Amino acid sequence: MSVPERLPLSLIINGIEMKLSVAPWTTLLDLLRDHLDLTGTKKGCDHGQCGACTVLVDGRRINSCLTLAVMQDGARVTTVEGLAIDGVLHALQQAFIDHDAFQCGYCTPGQLCSAAGLIAEGKATSADDIRELMSGNICRCGAYPNIMQAIQLVMAQP
Amino acid sequence: MINFQYTRASNIADAVRLISADPAAKFIAGGTNLIDLMKEDVERPSRLIDISRLPLKSIEETGENGLRIGALVPNSDLAYHPLVARRYPILASAILAGASAQLRNMASTGGNLLQRTRCAYFYDTATPCNKREAGSGCSAITGLNRMHAILGTSETCIATHPSDMCVALAALGARVQVAGPTGERTIEFPDLHCLPGDTPQRETTLAPNEIITAIVLPPRGFEANYTYLKVRDRLSYAFALVSVAAGLELEGDRIKEARLALGGVAHKPWRDPAAEAVLQGRAADRATFTRAADILLRDAKPFGHNAFKIDLARRAIVRALTQAANGTPQSQSNKKLA
Numbered sequence: 001m002s003v004p005e006r007l008p009l010s011l012i013i014n015g016i017e018m019k020l021s022v023a024p025w026t027t028l029l030d031l032l033r034d035h036l037d038l039t040g041t042k043k044g045c046d047h048g049q050c051g052a053c054t055v056l057v058d059g060r061r062i063n064s065c066l067t068l069a070v071m072q073d074g075a076r077v078t079t080v081e082g083l084a085i086d087g088v089l090h091a092l093q094q095a096f097i098d099h100d101a102f103q104c105g106y107c108t109p110g111q112l113c114s115a116a117g118l119i120a121e122g123k124a125t126s127a128d129d130i131r132e133l134m135s136g137n138i139c140r141c142g143a144y145p146n147i148m149q150a151i152q153l154v155m156a157q158p
Numbered sequence: 159m160i161n162f163q164y165t166r167a168s169n170i171a172d173a174v175r176l177i178s179a180d181p182a183a184k185f186i187a188g189g190t191n192l193i194d195l196m197k198e199d200v201e202r203p204s205r206l207i208d209i210s211r212l213p214l215k216s217i218e219e220t221g222e223n224g225l226r227i228g229a230l231v232p233n234s235d236l237a238y239h240p241l242v243a244r245r246y247p248i249l250a251s252a253i254l255a256g257a258s259a260q261l262r263n264m265a266s267t268g269g270n271l272l273q274r275t276r277c278a279y280f281y282d283t284a285t286p287c288n289k290r291e292a293g294s295g296c297s298a299i300t301g302l303n304r305m306h307a308i309l310g311t312s313e314t315c316i317a318t319h320p321s322d323m324c325v326a327l328a329a330l331g332a333r334v335q336v337a338g339p340t341g342e343r344t345i346e347f348p349d350l351h352c353l354p355g356d357t358p359q360r361e362t363t364l365a366p367n368e369i370i371t372a373i374v375l376p377p378r379g380f381e382a383n384y385t386y387l388k389v390r391d392r393l394s395y396a397f398a399l400v401s402v403a404a405g406l407e408l409e410g411d412r413i414k415e416a417r418l419a420l421g422g423v424a425h426k427p428w429r430d431p432a433a434e435a436v437l438q439g440r441a442a443d444r445a446t447f448t449r450a451a452d453i454l455l456r457d458a459k460p461f462g463h464n465a466f467k468i469d470l471a472r473r474a475i476v477r478a479l480t481q482a483a484n485g486t487p488q489s490q491s492n493k494k495l496a
Contacts, residue, residue, distance in 0.1 A: 024163065062264050068206075133259045
């Protein structure tokens with residue numbers, strides 16, 4: 001089979017408009033990490049089971065390993081690198097530091113983006129809700145209690 | 159993942175034309191299942207036809223007091239839609255019992271219907287699987303089959319259908335609207351998915367060049383007496399060992415109308431008219447519920463590791479019908495049994 005040409009792609013990544021060209025089989029995750037050097041987003045399982053690759057696309061949290069970059073043409077993508085604004089950490093980032101909400105840190109970018117998505121969705125009203133709606137993000141160090149505290153703290157902020 | 163061509167469909171007719179032109183092409187919408195299978199080389203399409211931008215994203219009331227759900231409505235939007243949450247809470251609950259928030263944000267309604275089994279042998283291209291490669295044999299029948307089916311199995315396949323959403327749609331009596339080269343047609347939900355029989359590679363009655371455009375829900379939503387009870391190895395983000403969607407309409411303590419569908423036990427969402435018939439007109443009590451469970455499971459057949467599922471299903475049916483009758487549906491957040 002002949003190899004298809006690269007396809008043009010336009011994305012706004014962390015507020016910066018980018019004109020790109022990618023092969024159709026490039027996932028959004030691989031585009032971010034391998035083509036754009038945005039290695040904050042992590043590749044854990046690469047099968048949508050661990051949540052380490054979670055990013056926000058048009059404000060919604062998704063697994064970037066399970067979508068093709070070309071399918072997101074025109075979208076606004078926010079990665080962990082885009083959470084801080086002008087050097088000021090996002091409230092979730094500060095809360096994760098304050099509550100020691102990680103050990104090895106590999107799942108943390110996904111946890112942060114997922115928590116940002118969770119708060120934007122506005123569906124969690126209890127600790128049980130937060131736990132259930134964060135269940136797509138696995139932390140093999142088991143920092144869950146502190147992750148919970150950090151998220152609850154930010155949700156309680158005005 | 160093998161190399162493939164990528165095309166974006168501009169409208170429904172264009173999508174049908176594109177898929178008709180290339181038998182090795184596949185539609186892609188949310189991609190959560192297909193891309194995963196492509197990474198495992200289980201799916202090797204020559205071309206992906208991106209249908210994700212087609213105008214099939216609305217949820218509208220039908221003239222007959224039902225609800226029409228566009229095939230591209232994301233699972234999360236469907237679960238949280240005010241009309242679904244109020245009139246069809248069994249559907250909202252089933253959706254929220256499945257996958258993760260990220261996956262539900264991506265996965266489409268139509269794609270959820272068409273997701274493939276999570277049988278480990280189907281995923282492992284180094285092992286025989288009749289579903290993946292017809293005639294190669296079934297590794298699960300004599301293999302590790304703890305997750306596998308107990309109802310409607312065949313000598314060629316004991317895989318289960320993985321969807322939670324479909325179990326609720328089966329209980330509600332949904333209809334599936336599809337478009338093809340010769341126009342549109344409607345499929346009753348029990349007629350959409352197939353039992354494995356001799357052709358486990360054939361999972362639905364859709365023609366290869368048809369596209370799902372919508373799901374239509376009938377007026378009856380069982381919003382007062384329902385539950386979706388999912389039993390799994392961990393409390394969240396896992397496929398069902400057994401799940402039960404139960405909907406009752408009560409008149410005093412008598413059951414006027416009953417719906418009962420099971421997930422995790424068969425190649426398709428399992429609904430049994432004989433089990434529902436013994437609920438109809440009877441007292442909503444444990445004896446009635448147990449009789450329905452016994453009838454639904456009368457032909458259940460274990461394969462070794464999954465023998466526990468028969469008793470688990472019996473208990474889950476009784477528990478789910480009790481939850482529905484009491485008006486105490488299972489919460490999908492607080493994991494304490496209702």
